[in-house]
Amino acid sequence: MPTRMVKIPTSRSCWEITVFKLEKVIREWTDYNGHLNVAFYVHVFDIAADIMLDNFKMGGLSAKEEKKTTFVAEMYTAYKQEVRLGEEVETHLTYVDHDKKRIHYRLSMFNKEKKYLAATNEVLSLYVDLNQRKVIEFGLDRLKLMDETIKINLPNFNSENLFFNNKLKK
Numbered sequence: 001m002p003t004r005m006v007k008i009p010t011s012r013s014c015w016e017i018t019v020f021k022l023e024k025v026i027r028e029w030t031d032y033n034g035h036l037n038v039a040f041y042v043h044v045f046d047i048a049a050d051i052m053l054d055n056f057k058m059g060g061l062s063a064k065e066e067k068k069t070t071f072v073a074e075m076y077t078a079y080k081q082e083v084r085l086g087e088e089v090e091t092h093l094t095y096v097d098h099d100k101k102r103i104h105y106r107l108s109m110f111n112k113e114k115k116y117l118a119a120t121n122e123v124l125s126l127y128v129d130l131n132q133r134k135v136i137e138f139g140l141d142r143l144k145l146m147d148e149t150i151k152i153n154l155p156n157f158n159s160e161n162l163f164f165n166n167k168l169k170k
Contacts, residue, residue, distance in 0.1 A: 020048040021091040022112065025083055035082040042077060045107050045121035048091035052105065056145045058138075063130060068139075070103060070125035076163045078120045081111070088112040094120070095157045098146050099168040100137045101127050106162065124164040 021044065029040035053059035053070060063069035083089055088111075095106040106122040129136045138146070150157075159165065 020051045020093060020107070022088060023047075023091070024088045025085055027085060030085050033082075035084050038077075038079070041079065041083075041109065041119050042075075042121065044089065044091060044109065045077070045119075048093075048107050049105070049121075049123065052093055052096075052107075056103075056149075057142055058103075058127065067130040068136070069128060069130060071128050072123055072125050073102075074124040074164060074167070076122045078122075080117050080119055083109070083111060083118045087114075089118060093153075095122075095159055095162065096146065096150055096153075097168060098138065098143070099170050101135050102168055103127070103146065104162075104164050104168055106158075122163055124167050 023044050025036050025040075029036055029043075031037040050059050054061060058068065058070055060069075089109050090112050091107050091109050093105060094108040095104075097104045103125050104123070105125075106120055108117060109119045109121075110116065111118050126135045127138050127142075128134065
């Protein structure tokens with residue numbers, strides 16, 4: 001399966017084709033079967049998600065400065081093919097959608113050298129005001145960033161076999 005690149009808005013006010021994260025599997029991430037441990041699949045996906053959320057202005061910086069961020073409500077990870085010690089993986093955003101308070105996305109992990117799909121991670125997250133610890137609606141600026149990303153990448157997104165598609169309230 002070919003890797004998918006996603007265009008996202010950047011701080012330089014242009015669109016870039018981006019691989020969210022490139023990681024090399026290290027010994028500490030492997031298990032007794034000699035492949036990437038399940039916890040570290042999620043770890044790599046989480047790092048990539050943080051990059052995406054930062055681009056949508058709802059990641060770590062937003063949490064610290066504005067006290068607004070996301071909390072994962074549900075997650076589904078599918079392991080397609082093993083990744084072994086020393087192999088490099090690329091993580092791409094292969095689907096994103098939202099409603100007023102939720103963001104639904106899927107990240108896909110590909111073996112960089114062999115170009116196969118190793119795993120997918122589908123997530124439904126809630127937008128939260130950390131001061132109130134309460135779910136709130138996205139601001140217009142964040143909605144615009146998500147909508148622009150969706151519009152420009154819609155032909156490349158794959159909505160097949162999504163578990164949380166019916167969870168958005170549109």
